[in-house]
Amino acid sequence: MATHLTVTGTTHLSPSLLRVHLRSDDLSAFVGSEFTDRYVKLVFPVDGRPLPEPLDMRALRGTLPPEQLPVVRTYTALSPDVAAGTLDIDFVVHGDEGVAGPWAARARPGDTLVANGPGGGYRPDPGADWHLLVADESALPAVTAALADLGPDAVVHVVALVDSGEHEVALPVPEAGSVTWVRRTTGGDLAEAVAALAFPSGRVHAFVHGEAEVVMRRIRPLLLRERGVRREDLSISGYWRDGRTEEGFREWKSALAREEAAG
Ligand SMILES: Cc1cc2nc3c(=O)[nH]c(=O)nc-3n(C[C@H](O)[C@H](O)[C@H](O)COP(=O)(O)OP(=O)(O)OC[C@H]3O[C@@H](n4cnc5c(N)ncnc54)[C@H](O)[C@@H]3O)c2cc1C
Numbered sequence: 001m002a003t004h005l006t007v008t009g010t011t012h013l014s015p016s017l018l019r020v021h022l023r024s025d026d027l028s029a030f031v032g033s034e035f036t037d038r039y040v041k042l043v044f045p046v047d048g049r050p051l052p053e054p055l056d057m058r059a060l061r062g063t064l065p066p067e068q069l070p071v072v073r074t075y076t077a078l079s080p081d082v083a084a085g086t087l088d089i090d091f092v093v094h095g096d097e098g099v100a101g102p103w104a105a106r107a108r109p110g111d112t113l114v115a116n117g118p119g120g121g122y123r124p125d126p127g128a129d130w131h132l133l134v135a136d137e138s139a140l141p142a143v144t145a146a147l148a149d150l151g152p153d154a155v156v157h158v159v160a161l162v163d164s165g166e167h168e169v170a171l172p173v174p175e176a177g178s179v180t181w182v183r184r185t186t187g188g189d190l191a192e193a194v195a196a197l198a199f200p201s202g203r204v205h206a207f208v209h210g211e212a213e214v215v216m217r218r219i220r221p222l223l224l225r226e227r228g229v230r231r232e233d234l235s236i237s238g239y240w241r242d243g244r245t246e247e248g249f250r251e252w253k254s255a256l257a258r259e260e261a262a263g
Pocket of ligand 1: 073074090100243
């Protein structure tokens with residue numbers, strides 16, 4: 001069932017991260033949604049063509065040519081309050097290219113959005129000895145949600161990539177937590193920062209998401225092979241791929257899966 005959302009306002013969290021405040025008369029799709037990385041599929045009309053009601057993307061894919069299909073983009077849904085009918089989405093504003101980022105940059109109260117979902121797969125395991133959260137800007141919303149879910153005594157290390165100091169955002173880190181900011185403009189490298197991190201002893205539960213090449217080809221082998229993180233304790237995936245739209249990124253993911261299946 002699609003959720004219909006209306007923009008009520010926006011807040012700049014940093015020069016590149018924009019929080020869009022949304023409301024809906026019906027957030028029932030979020031009842032029982034327990035994952036902190038809960039995400040929705042935002043559906044954008046193309047060429048001013050209205051979205052059909054009810055919205056069934058699978059049926060549309062079977063009937064419309066690709067260029068007429070609505071554009072689908074994936075975003076983390078923050079703090080859904082079913083009773084109040086409110087939720088937030090933090091958008092990386094990454095220039096004029098694409099659909100969702102530019103939409104958010106122009107968003108004004110009264111603008112509307114349609115969302116399918118939510119899906120999700122991660123919530124910090126309270127039984128873990130410590131938590132590792134690694135992200136670029138696209139996964140900072142999910143990291144924020146994970147931090148908000150952790151107890152006050154949780155041990156957590158956040159490693160986060162942003163352009164520069166002014167792009168750092170306030171994170172609700174517990175007392176025993178730390179944040180390592182990695183800055184692109186001064187040559188910072190997310191994978192190197194993870195490699196340099198001193199791992200506390202005990203079982204880690206890790207959440208690692210961001211640009212796909214960095215996350216899947218550099219950080220994943222580092223964590224699994226060099227640091228011995230157990231597969232079941234690792235939530236890891238690319239959230240976007242540099243130089244590709246989300247459609248192109250889906251092809252990249254299929255190619256990676258074929259590569260891995262072939263060994
Ligand atoms: C589960 C999940 C949750 C996600 N949650 C969020 C979220 O909460 N907030 C968020 O901002 N993103 C999030 N993303 C990433 C988001 O879906 C992609 O960044 C998406 O490609 C943006 O769509 P677009 O229409 O703006 O750009 P596209 O049309 O997909 O791409 C256009 C161009 O912009 C580039 N581009 C795309 N994203 C970025 C970026 N982040 N930084 C720099 N260049 C970029 C592409 O490489 C391409 O060259 C999430 C992804 C997943 C899979």
